[in-house]
Amino acid sequence: MSTPIDYLLHLADNAVVLGQRNAEWCGHGPILEEDMALANVSLDLIGQARLLYQRAAELKGGDATEDKLAYFRGPHEFRNYTLLELPHHGALVGYAAADRDYATTIVRNFLYSALMVHVWDGLQQSADASLAAIAAKSLKETSYHLHHSRDWLVRMGDGTEESHARAQAAVNHLMPYTEEFWTTSPAEGAAVAAKIGIDVWALRPAWDALVNEALAEATLTRPNFHGYVTEGKIGLHSEHLSYLLGEMQGLARAHPGATW
Amino acid sequence: MSTPIDYLLHLADNAVVLGQRNAEWCGHGPILEEDMALANVSLDLIGQARLLYQRAAELKGGDATEDKLAYFRGPHEFRNYTLLELPHHGALVGYAAADRDYATTIVRNFLYSALMVHVWDGLQQSADASLAAIAAKSLKETSYHLHHSRDWLVRMGDGTEESHARAQAAVNHLMPYTEEFWTTSPAEGAAVAAKIGIDVWALRPAWDALVNEALAEATLTRPNFHGYVTEGKIGLHSEHLSYLLGEMQGLARAHPGATW
């Protein structure tokens, strides 16, 4: 696939995978208002994914559609950050069963939206006018996601002893996955060179500041990184993505020719 | 589908669905010996399912195979008891997430194998010689499953306060699903008439005795039944089966022509 398409897929896959995860809380949230808030985040992300897939399909031509891209690519073809495919609980293998943990959900939404407010901001200047327009829309939505998750991060960290422990555990679990943000995939490199994409590396100080400030306010500690840098954005995922996609794509794939 | 096929599918679907569930513990059991015991139960059940599907495929003719029957029928075509498709935890909707509960697993295996020892025993006299042979083999295996689950049922019921409470909760949750055993589906009725199948209704006193005796030994109470009689064996399932089959069938369906 050509550069801008690969880059658009990275952005779209991020959005659809995290949208899928956030929607899992629907009907199971800790309080009705949060059910609705996460449904809203999910809706925004699915909406972003649709626009991005549509643009990618347009560039790809042929019989490509948003749904072909979302439903008929395998896990190794997905280009999302590994962070976004993880289930809502601590580190466990792909076929473990466990209760959902809201701290994991909130911390992940925070870490991702803290990056994406800067990414969308920068992409408003993309040489791809469609992408620039999507970025402007997404920036507004993502700012809300950031506010929402940051507020809860602070509440949890500076709440009760239990909520602090859970939030810290989620931070410890998820923070290593953010290292993937700072590597440059071929798709990103080419998109930056073509002035379509944004150099995420340059956003690191801003992200660090945002994260460190929020963690400090939440009385949480940022763990040191020493570990494995995930490679979801080049298609090397965790064991969790194939389950997520299996569930998401199963019905569509059972009826390959169908229109819905 | 003709009578003996429908009846064989009921037996085969029971085995494959419960085999699938038991295997979920593999690597997650409460003690290594139990990981192996449940893997063994699962292997026996998958083995039974294979023989039954093979016989059904033989009768069906055409391009039917065991895998076509197991992997390419939808939830509404499955004829297993609803009891067998439930996840390893208490009553929750299809898309809830929860830890696995070993008491649920054990109680279900007990309730089902307490029936099947009698079913297989009777089916040794089936007019279908292949089914009679499968029954003889399955009877031995199922006797082991019954011993295993009954032993644990007693240990849990007459163990600690916590294990007693968990076992009782599992009994309360699952017992209503056993009412499905005692209804006669069209496939069963026809199979009985053709002397291929067995009249499960006639087994009820024996099952009741087995269950009541074990519950008494386990110091557990049998709940009164007042509720909904499930209809999995005529294809009306719970919300859980489509998830189970989605996971089980997804890979095979993604490669429809492939041989493995």
Next chain:
Amino acid sequence: SEQEAAFEARIDADGRIEPQDWMPEAYRKTLVRQISQHAHSEIVGMLPEGNWISRAPSLKRKAILIAKVQDEGGHGLYLYSAAETLGTSRDQMLEGLHSGKAKYSSIFNYPTLNWADVGVIGWLVDGAAIMNQVPLCRCSYGPYARAMVRVCKEESFHQRQGYEALLVMMKGTDEQRAMVQDAVNRYWWKCLAMFGPPDADSPHSAQGMRWGIKRISNDDLRQKFIDATVPQAKVLGVTLPDPDLKWNEARGHYDYGQIDWAEFWNTVEGNGPCNNERLATRVKAHNDGQWVRDAAQAYARKQKERALKEAA
């Protein structure tokens, strides 16, 4: 009493009762029961449809479904708020739900077994709900009536969306059409039962009518629903699973078969296929979320204390 006379006069004049107005205890209790039951139905009703969000077969349908389930949560919120104006807190109402004392619409005690169930719930379940709810927009209790205006508007939108999704499926493959027919077969009779027992067996209705809480009888609403739905089913191309369903020229209405009230009552009493699952899921969500709500409260308290300290 004078208050009672004023209340009765207001009701007779089809006027609105507002939270600050005096009202008889029985009126207040009836309303709290009905509104909270309605709110619970919205919340529990998120579960059967929520069951298909992760598996929606296109991104467009996924987004529509999430938005719909989110709207149901919103309806729950308005309705809990309306009930709170009567002096009962949301926590109290939830306690009623979780303990099994309060009811919710029994239609949500049936499973959603295939994707078409989502469309059928929109078309038939929401359709029946709207029939029930439109008269409530003229309910004598102001906050409830106003909440219902908003709810009904959104429900009509959902109903059209559900029907439209089914139209697309009926134009699709044989399997898609079979899914729709299967869903209709499972839901049709349950939807007819949603209007409640026949008028002859519905003793509470009279007082509700008198108070302007109920406006149209169960049987009349049911008939209205059937008359409206049969032509829609024809356009859709599905068969409604009632051999007795036919146009009665004399009555100017469709005749229809016997509803299985025993099954209905059994489900209302807690013995439907999903009662345990629905309720246990709500209870688990509430219990699992306790630490989150505790955290928010603890944090709010700390913030307040800090503000006080700073002010001092």
Next chain:
Amino acid sequence: SEQEAAFEARIDADGRIEPQDWMPEAYRKTLVRQISQHAHSEIVGMLPEGNWISRAPSLKRKAILIAKVQDEGGHGLYLYSAAETLGTSRDQMLEGLHSGKAKYSSIFNYPTLNWADVGVIGWLVDGAAIMNQVPLCRCSYGPYARAMVRVCKEESFHQRQGYEALLVMMKGTDEQRAMVQDAVNRYWWKCLAMFGPPDADSPHSAQGMRWGIKRISNDDLRQKFIDATVPQAKVLGVTLPDPDLKWNEARGHYDYGQIDWAEFWNTVEGNGPCNNERLATRVKAHNDGQWVRDAAQAYARKQKERALKEAA
């Protein structure tokens, strides 16, 4: 001492040391560490393959996979038993695993990402394990040697099964072939690292050799594995992802490229892609199962008490 001399003499004569025999503490400790590490590897090794049981694409393959993972549990059992003969309990060993003090084979810290991984683990991972383990059947400690005889027999069976599954896939569709190649690409280098660091960097080996615990050097085993595997890869039709891999006529062996030892050590130290997941899953299973083990113990105690009472 006399005991020590007798021990040394037995070792020198290639005799067997049995549990009741005297042995140096260092020998005992080395064996417990090695055997428990091996047992842990079997148990943790159930997870990457267990990940595909529910999704096996045919019932036959599902049964084969369950049986294989079950065998691994069995190997774990023999090995824990062998280690117990040295005076360390299974609980102590599990405590070592769960606290992160004890190691297990680092190969299991990589994810299984497609169905072909199952076949490749059989072919390459089990293949490498067998190379390592066959010499252990002649290990100086009797119980370990005997356990390894049984383990190696079953592992060879698994290896053939894995290879056979891959042969079938390679004869299948383009997608199936791509899955196999993808799995080989991800596992090849990790398997070469399974033999441990180059001999030059492996200080512990000498003492192990002296004691008859280790029989062949890391590099020799690695070379043996490569020489055996390259022709199998050719038959299979997959490319081994090493451009430097070629036959060296002079050496009579295949030359091969540089192993990424930094990555290997990083993973051993706990920073591989799945270290946290594997360990946390074992710990969770153990903790979640506490009540079950407690129940069994409580029941056994009660039974004993009842028997005593009856006897009295």
